[in-house]
Amino acid sequence: xxxxxxxxxxxxxxxxxxxxxxxxxxxxxxxxxxxxxxxxxxxxxxxxxxxxxxxxxxxxxxxxxxxxxxxxxxxxxxxxxxxxxxxxxxxxxxxxxxxxxxxxxxxxxxxxxxxxxxxxxxxxxxxxxxxxxxxxxxxxxxxxxxxxxxxxxxxxxxxxxxxxxxxxxxxxxxxxxxxxxxxxxxxxxxxxxxxxxxxxxxxxxxxxxxxxxxxxxxxxxxxxxxxxxxxxxxxxxxxxxxxx
Numbered sequence: 001x002x003x004x005x006x007x008x009x010x011x012x013x014x015x016x017x018x019x020x021x022x023x024x025x026x027x028x029x030x031x032x033x034x035x036x037x038x039x040x041x042x043x044x045x046x047x048x049x050x051x052x053x054x055x056x057x058x059x060x061x062x063x064x065x066x067x068x069x070x071x072x073x074x075x076x077x078x079x080x081x082x083x084x085x086x087x088x089x090x091x092x093x094x095x096x097x098x099x100x101x102x103x104x105x106x107x108x109x110x111x112x113x114x115x116x117x118x119x120x121x122x123x124x125x126x127x128x129x130x131x132x133x134x135x136x137x138x139x140x141x142x143x144x145x146x147x148x149x150x151x152x153x154x155x156x157x158x159x160x161x162x163x164x165x166x167x168x169x170x171x172x173x174x175x176x177x178x179x180x181x182x183x184x185x186x187x188x189x190x191x192x193x194x195x196x197x198x199x200x201x202x203x204x205x206x207x208x209x210x211x212x213x214x215x216x217x218x219x220x221x222x223x224x225x226x227x228x229x230x231x232x233x234x235x236x237x238x239x240x241x242x243x244x
Contacts, residue, residue, distance in 0.1 A: 001026075002115060005047075006033040007040045007066065008055035008080070013101075017053060017080060020103045027112055037061040041069055048074050051115045054095075056081045067095070076118040078111055144192060146172065148182055157197045161226050163189050163206040175211075175226065201240055202233040209243065 008014050014033045021028045031049060034040035037058060054077055056063035067077060079098040096118050097111045143154040161173045165186035172180040190200050200206045207230055214223040220232045232240055
């Protein structure tokens with residue numbers, strides 16, 4: 001069943017449209033309705049319905065201004081109006097369809113078909129990413145999730161040797177010789193890595209504790225199994241020794 005949100009400045013119009021939608025079709029459920037455009041925008045900033053039915057003639061903010069202010073545009077918008085002249089403008093303003101009041105049953109059925117097509121084509125990468133991240137977070141053996149170059153990488157902790165900072169960028173070095181460059185600061189990368197296996201040993205470095213081969217106390221360096229030589233900062237030395 002499609003979950004719909006209704007926005008119209010008149011309460012009677014909301015009630016009428018809700019009745020028309022639920023009685024003309026068993027495929028739509030009204031989950032929220034608003035006569036205040038600002039309250040509707042706040043709601044839609046946090047929720048993603050299957051469709052939005054939006055009136056054009058509203059005070060303070062008309063329907064076209066409302067569409068422009070939407071921060072979340074992952075759902076189709078259907079314009080509801082008593083005036084046919086808005087049709088072309090509605091379609092140019094990112095609405096997938098318009099319905100003339102009072103709503104005709106056949107027109108509504110056609111609109112529902114359009115909504116379903118829109119939603120099936122717009123199963124966006126963000127939604128898929130959310131599913132993948134949720135799956136990974138709920139799995140027994142969690143992997144390190146890296147978002148880069150328009151794709152998600154799911155890495156075993158053991159694959160990662162260390163991470164190095166380069167200002168607003170970071171590079172993750174893998175045991176197979178690969179390098180992954182991220183547009184993230186090292187602090188952000190550190191939050192992605194499990195704290196029981198990784199330690200920020202220096203302002204510019206995070207190492208995999210399981211990959212340490214040697215610790216040169218005098219020189220203040222660790223040697224990884226890959227023979228990479230990583231400096232240990234004075235501020236981090238005590239905490240690092242406690243871990244060892």
